[in-house]
Amino acid sequence: MGNMLGLCHVSKSFGGLVAVDNVSFTIEEGEIVGLLGPNGSGKTTVLNMISGSFRPTSGEIWYKATNISRMRAHDIVQVGIARTFQLVRVLGAFTCAQNVAAALAFHPGGAFGRAAVERIERLLDTVGLVLKADALASDLTYIDLKRLELARALALDPSxxxxxxxxxxxxxxxxxxxxxxxxxxxxxxxxxxxxxxxxRAIRALCDRCIVLSSAVKIAEGATGDVLSDPRVVTSYLGSHDA
Amino acid sequence: MRSVFVGAIRRGAPAVIIAAVAVPPILIDGYALSVAINVAQYGVMATAWAMFSGPTRYVSLATVAFYGVGVYTAALLGGSMPWAIVLLAAALSGATLAILAGMLTLRLSGVYFVIFTFSLSELLRQIVTWYEVNVHRSVGRYVFLDVAPAHIYSQLLGLLALLLALAWLLRRSRMGLALRIIGADLVVANHIGIDTAKVRVLLFAFSAIFMSTAGAIIAPRWTYVDPAIAFSQTISFEVLIMALFGGVQLLFGPLIGVASLCLVFEYLSIQFPDQLIAFLGLIYLLIVYVMPSGIVPACSAVGQVLALREKAVA
Amino acid sequence: MELMFAGLALGGLYALLAMGLTLQYGVARILNLAYGIFVIAAAFGAYVAKVQLGISPIVALLFSLPLGFGLGWALYSLLLLPLVRRTRAGPQLDIDSLLATFGLMFVIEGALLWIFGGNFYSYSYLSHPVYIAGTPVEANRLVVILVALALTLLLHVGMNRTRLGLAVRAVEVDPATAVLAGIDARTISALVFGVGGAVVAVSGVIISMFLPFSVSMATEFLMKALLVVVMGGLGSISGCLLAGMTLGFGETIVARFIDPGLTLAVNFGLFIVVLSVRPAGIFGRTV
Incomplete structure (x- = not known):
């Protein structure tokens, strides 16, 4: 057991707007951690910084013993962090199999061409899309798109x-x-x-939760405790009916 | 039946074009040879252009910047160096310029990239003009290199063959896949581990090498060069439209566009020299409004419609 | 002193040129590359009016306003709107509108070359000197400066003090949200293309008054307008004035003290530097 991911006083501002303000937390190996908060509280910005879509204005992000705060997205993938997108992004003109093949082709643990065939099938099987391997991604239903995104993220062999x-x-x-x-x-x-x-998913899955509200971390701890924390309840009231 | 015919054209066209382009230079006379040289030269540039701009969707107007750099490399070094070194120097200058320009434009969106590349060509033309007037003391210079037209033609053909072979390999390679992904969604490309910046700059340099080399090969054909000829923006616009006319999705698409438009331009420049530019404009409009993916897909679409109609009649 | 008026006239002209373009691009998100050739076409129009029909350029100036507006409106509604519809204003619109406006540029350029040839044209109008604080200034330059200032003021007030201007700014900031407020982005875009067309026409007439012009200058004017737009920050009228003046004075100074042959090189060099260092514009706000 060790720290897989650590944020250390991370802030991000766009122009004058502070999207994430001095947030710190760590995630240990094998944990499932929920990042919660009302819309606009900065959750996606945190993910974007970890995955390298943009750099923090200040603070550091660590993956194991590597400082990844200044790395670009494609390097962060190589390090072992993969993501899905809130608004699903797949390659619409590619088939499901091709979408997965694309994600297998550009990292050292991946595969290209014939060597990839078997792994593509296995990954599609994992997410339950194996029957739609040759369907165009643009023809998929919303649920299947989400599955495909997950298969693509898994193809990157992330930890x-x-x-x-x-x-x-x-x-x-x-x-x-x-x-x-x-x-x-x-x-x-x-x-x-x-x-x-x-x-329902948060309660079923998350060992711990971190809650953001208006760019600031307001709570962190075991899921049950956090969800009954009065500050968390207040921050959700009126803004999100969960 | 007609759809079969269109299909045959689609499959057979590359072979016909290669055969037409590769007719042994000895067999054709001076005028035909000069047309063939023109086709080969534009063939190299349009294929190289489509190689970068097709998948990345970054419309480059720097074609003539690279071409002109090649022309001037040959004009400056041609007299004093072995020809192979001259070609190598041209390729290197083109690549260097492309890498610099590529790195400067990484953050630019589509429209600004177009303007940047256009300005780059114009800037080079102005600088070379200024240099020639103030240092060389004459705006033009004579290129006395004894290379026979037939020899120029075979060099261009060799270059074209090399380019097509590499383009074919590229399409099946990991790099080719990376390009298609970048063209489809830049964000996804970045997040599946593709160094999109590097791929873009490398490919830009790769296509520039062929444009510069073509410029160097063609230089002895003119006995006189000046910046207005070597850096004429019209060349960029023609290359762009030829590639799009043929269709950039297919390997041989640009070549088909070159073969058809080169002949049309040739005819018009003799018959209606004053209306040439207006005609170029009409082709632009034709492509945007009538056949946005080029003539080959447009033909096959027409073929499909005709086939459907025949079925309905039968 | 003389230098100052030369710089002011040129700067005013560049600012004016850029204003139409910045409005069109900023609001409709379509870069009109035929912009430069429209300017030249208007200059030829004024030339024909003055030399062959004996109409005063000032009268031509008044007529050019509605004519330019109509043409700009038609350009958007007939040629560009179909592309906006087809591409659903997606990324392909950039490329398509680029090719379409380039095509239009070549067609008009070809037509002008056919009619007028490639020579420089000019006529003499109000070229007698007026003395300001003892310095002789050509009267037509004063007209240029005054018209440029008047139009800047008019556009600035129109954009910031009227209901319509508010709608235009709303579309500029966020077309999707503007729709929610009952503003039709396409109608506003057509309107703005019309306004841009009027500005083009006025600029062309003004140019014909004090500069010799030829068909080949179209790209030069387009690039200068673009340069000013990029430097001034997209959609900013006051940025245009500032950047236009900077360019006008810079050019006058380079031409006078360094080497007139380098002005264009300096222009494009400046452009490349601005684009690579600060694409959001030197005086522009960050978006």
Whole structure:
């Protein structure tokens, strides 16, 4: 057990607007941690900084013993951090198999061409898309798009997975399947940070939660404690009906 | 039946074009040879242009900047150095310029990239003009290099063959995949581990090498060069439209565009020299409004419609 | 003193040129590359009016306003709107509108070359000197300065003090949200292209009054307008004035004290530096 990911006094401002203000936390190996907060509280900005979409204005981000605060997105992938996007982004003109192949091709643990075929099938199987391998991504349903995004993230062979509202929009059995899938990823040794609004999923999955409100961290701790923290309840009231 | 015909054109066209372009230079007379040289030269540049601008969707107007650099490298060094060294120097200058320009434009969005590349060509033209007037003391210079037109033609053909072979390999390589992903979604490309900046700059340099080399090869063809000829923006615009006319998605698309438009431009420049530019404009409009993916896909679309109609009649 | 008026006239002209372009690009998000050739076409229009029909350029100036507006409006509604619809204002719109306006530029350029040839044209109008504080200044330069200032003021007030201006600024900031406020981005874009067209026409007429012009100068004017737009920051009228004056004075000074042959090189060099260092504009706000 050791720290997989650590944020140390991280801030980000866009022009005059402070999106993330002096946030620190650590995530240990094998944990599933929820990053919560009302809309606009800075959750996605935190994910964007970890995954290298943009750099923190100040503070440091560490992956194991590597300072990744100044690294660019493609280098962070090589280090072992993969993400999904809040607004699903797949390559619409590519088939499902090609989308996964794309993610396998550009990191040292990956594969290209014939060597990749078997791994592509396995990854699509993991997320339940194996029957749609040759379907164009632009023809997929919303749920399948989310699956495809996850398969693509997994193809990057990450040890840390960042999920940005991956369960949003799922309900009933789909949600149960999704939760089971994420849980199975942890047993494979992945460390997961998820931004999520679906309370059922948070309670079912997260060991710990970190709560942001208006760019500031207002609570951190075991999921049950955090969700009953009066400050957290207040920050959610009126802004999000969870 | 007609759809079969269109399909045959689509498959057979590359072969026909290569055959037409590669007709042994000895067999053709002076005028035909000069047209063939023109086709080969534009063939190299349009294919190289499409190689970068096709997948990345960054429309470059720097074609003539690289071409002109090649022309001037040959004009300056041609008299004193072995030809192979001259070509190498041209390729290197083109690559260096492209890497510099590529690094400066990494943060620019599409429209600004176009303006930047246009300005780059114009800046080079102004600087070379200034240099020639103030240092060389004459705006033009004579290029006395004894290279036979047939020899120029075979060099251009060799360059074209090399370019097509490399472009074909690139399409099947990891780099080719990276390019298609970058063209589809830059953010995704970055987040699956592609160093998009590096890929873009490298590819820009790669296509520039061929443009500069083409410029150097063609230089002996003119006995006189001045910056207005070597850095004429029209060349960039023509290359762009030829590539788009043929279609940048296909390996041989640009070549098909070059073969058809070069002949049309040749005819017009003799018959209607004053209306040439207006015609160029009309082709631009034609491409945008009528066949945005180029003539080959447009033909096959027409073919499909015709086939459907025949079925309906039958 | 003389230098100052030369710089002011040139700067005013550049600012004016850029204003139409910055409005069109800032609001409609379409870069009109045919801009420069429209300017030249207007200059030829004024030339024909003065030399062949004997109409005073000042009268031509008044007529050019509605004519330019109509043409700009038509350009957007007939040529560009179909592209906006087809691409759903996505990234392909950039490339398509680029090719379309380039195409239009070549067609008009070809037509002008056919009619007028490639020579420089000029006519003499108000070229007698007026003495200001003892310095002789050509009267037409004063007209340029006054018209440029008047139009800047008019546009500035129009943008900042009227309801319509507010709508235009709303579209400029965020077309999608503007729709929620009941503003139709496409109508506003067409309107702004019209205003840009009017500015183009006025600029062209003004140029014909004090500079010799030829068809080949179209790209030069386009690039200068672009340079000023980029330096001034997209969509900013006051940025245009500041950047236009900087360029006008810079050019006058380089031409006078260094080497007139280098002015264009300096222009494009400056452009490349600005684009690579500060794409949001030197005087511009960051978006």
């Amino acid at each position: 840390v997975l960042l999920l940005d509202e991956w369960l949003a929009g799922l309900s009933g059995t789909e949600l149960d399947d999704g939760i089971a899938l994420i849980r199975s990823l942890r047993t494979q040794g992945l460390t997961i940070l998820l931004v999520e609004h679906v309370m």
